[in-house]
Amino acid sequence: MNGNKIISGILSDLKILPKKALKPYMRNGKINKNKVAIDLIPFSILFYFTNKYLQAVCASTKTDAFDKCIEAFTLIFQVPPVAIPCFKALPLIGGIAAGVIFKLYLNSRKKNAKQLILIWTLTNGTTYHLRLQNG
Numbered sequence: 001m002n003g004n005k006i007i008s009g010i011l012s013d014l015k016i017l018p019k020k021a022l023k024p025y026m027r028n029g030k031i032n033k034n035k036v037a038i039d040l041i042p043f044s045i046l047f048y049f050t051n052k053y054l055q056a057v058c059a060s061t062k063t064d065a066f067d068k069c070i071e072a073f074t075l076i077f078q079v080p081p082v083a084i085p086c087f088k089a090l091p092l093i094g095g096i097a098a099g100v101i102f103k104l105y106l107n108s109r110k111k112n113a114k115q116l117i118l119i120w121t122l123t124n125g126t127t128y129h130l131r132l133q134n135g
Helices: 002-025 033-059 065-075 089-112
Strands: 115-121 127-133
Touching (some): 002 033, 033 089
16 A cells, blocks of 8 residues: 555655656747757756767777777767767667766855856946855
8 A cells, every 4th residue: 555655755755856857848838849949958068078988999900998999089070970979778878978077066156156257348447246145
């Protein structure tokens, strides 16, 4: 009996998860696809380069781990397929992990930011200060 309540609670949480994840991208009840695409650009680039690097590490002929990592830098865009990411397990998981870690790092930086001071100077020498405080 308790097992069914736990499973139903987990399933109801999983149903709500996409709505919570997409809430910042909603506008007038619809998903703002442009904002989603722009926000995903840095993570896609990081995923791609990490994926290609790990693919080169796997394709390296060296036996020592350090030598494999060094040789991978020379092989990074020479291993086939050249333009598309690799869908083998290690490069795929490594690329996804790099994107997730980068996202978590950005979120932690955003939460820990206490204040931001913007200083700019006009051509006539006038200096302006703008202080933004979080919470």
